[in-house]
Amino acid sequence: MERSYRWGVCIPVVLVAVTACDFLLTGPPDDGDLFDAPIPGLTTGELAAFVRGDEGFGRRFSPAEGLGPIFNQAACADCHSGDGRGRPEQALTRISIGSDLALALGGPQIQDKAIPGAQPEVVPDGVDISVRLPPPVFGTGLIEAIPVASIVANADEFDADGDGISGRPNWVLPADFVPADEPGGGTGLQLGRFSRKAQVSSLLEQISAAYHQDMGITSDFLPVENRNPQAGGATAAADPAPDPEIDAATVRAVVDYVRMLAPPAPGDDTPQRLRGSELFTQIGCESCHVREFQTGPSSVAALANQRVVLYSDLLLHDMGDELADNRPDGDATGREWKTLPLWGLRVAREFLNGDLFLMHDGRATTISQAIELHGGEAATARNAFLALSADDREALLEFVRSR
């Protein structure tokens, strides 16, 4: 009796104290609303690694610490806002001449900033240009763990089924430094999964290159500083930090962190959203935005054999003239783009101060604009969307918005 009385008093007091604490000292947002939450089921050791990697992802470099000599931004988090997408101000410009990466002209990526004494690159004349908005980085560990066979199973390069949609994998050669036992590594061509044309096969390569190209930070994987070939040799000032500026463990910590980032939870099912979901299948969105996959084995137990509801086939599609950048990337042509996963859209605006930027270069600012931009293989689905009644169209949009 006395015991239960004590509990009766204690529980409300504790609850009030905890809420008062949140009230006084700010409360955390829901995990499902975050882009930087860990996937559920990690061990404490994995969570400790996650926290270490999170620091690396947020770390900005000063010129004295090795930033540059030429670069785009000073931290991963300065492009991938809250681990989500970036704004057009942070978009990268990639250049090439056909399949030649135009290295002598500053390709494959223009670094438009430089530390004092160095000269930034400018886009040269007569090259193919592709502008790329930073995509979200959450959920990439799940994407990495989907078996190659499951993804390739959806490919239909020559449109054998005659539905006008011919998803194609991007087979790419991994960089030399990617060990054979790394997911996406190995001898010969590997399935590309990352970046906007799926031109990268492993997170390790994606992230080592991000340090090297986007931030001018050399690592054990890419130890030679990226310089501006447009500047004369004598004026190519370097940062004062000795190379490599970070070690393999630092890169690996960030790879592990990104790998363990969970996609945010979708919104609750409402009758309107359920209707939208049906329409999504009916009008053919799902032919490319494949609803879900199952992961295979993974070095992180919590990533293995999981359902991944990402709404993407991770394949390349010809999206028509309007979206074409006419710049090939790996095996991808200048008209092809990787189907984007539809996740995190529900809260994406919260990480862009209320704005939203969609598609590879961020040119669409609403979901319906993004759909209207679909051409090429997606023209039939787009037209079907435009032909929907106002109510149905709203239901479909509401479904996509709530992902």
Place this chain on the structure above:
Amino acid sequence: MKRLATYLFVSIALGAPAIAVAQVQDTLPARPFVRGGVYDRPYLTRLLGRTVVGGYLEFHARLQRVDGANEDSGFEAKRWNIFTATEVSDFVRVSAELEFEEGGEEVTLEFAAIDFRIAPTFTIRGGMLLSPIGRFNLAHDSPLNEFTDRPLVSTEILGTALSEPGIGVLGLFPVGSGGRITYQVYAVNGFHAGLIEDSPDGTRIPLGRGNVEDNNASPAIVGRLAWSPSLNFELGISAHHGAYNVFEGDGLRVDERRDLTIGVVDLEAALAGFRLTGEAALANIDVPATLRDIFASKQQGLYVEVLRDFGQAWVATLPASFFSVGVRLDIVDMNADRPGDNTRQVTLGINFRPTEDTAFKLDYLRGTGRDVFNNPADHAGILFSIATYF
């Protein structure tokens, strides 16, 4: 008997040095052990009793959160600062402050200056100077502040305590009845390029401090002019201007000259039992064009605080004790070139002072910071601190 002999022997042995010292002192300064050595300094030989030593000590306990996650919480042995001041002669005064911050992690000579007083209107000062950039930089001792933390504009933009090697003049002119105008103007080493090159977070002026050997052989000018018609009011304006980068080498122009200019207005007033203090600062930084967007070329900030004392001798056993309550608003924009990268916060504080020189401070602060994407994050904190002069 034997015991007594031992006792006498030990006492004489122990007493001997005292006798010896007395003898040495009698003969001072006839022949020092080392001429100019540690026991042959003027404060022992000539100025005896004229050097005073003091200081202050400050301890913090903090609980802070950003969007529900703990940040910067725990105990801090924040500062132990020691002062000395000496009247060398009727014209010459020397004073110094040595700061031990964060449990001794940072030790800095914050101030060490010689004043040569020619007239009240004109004193020459040289040494490690406290830069007259806003009133707060000149008077920021923790036992004096009513809040645990210094204003954000002072810590984030001006880099209080900002001290620089330099030389210049100061003085005061009486105006009206009881009013005065004070001025200070110095040539100093100024800032170095660390405010950009050592900073991962965009332009951070405090990282350009510590230009102990001038990096560019080009002095900066800093000065403050303050008008105070009565004890209850003072209005000051100050400015700091100079090149921060190395632009010449071997007599050749090796880079563009890049200047940093800071302007500050400060105000202090007392009215109807309330004390009002405030400061607003604007900084213009010439940033290399290749770093625009990431490194700010303009920063601004202000703070305003209102305070009231009460409860004099409420604690009956401490007749000199009193309480104060106060509220402070802080606004800083670390990159005024574009949206985001700014902070606003309000701090509520209550203090108890057993005597004027010692303060027990309890603060609650709450605010919103915006990152480079202009996304907001709420922060809050409960701070407790003790600070006392000694």
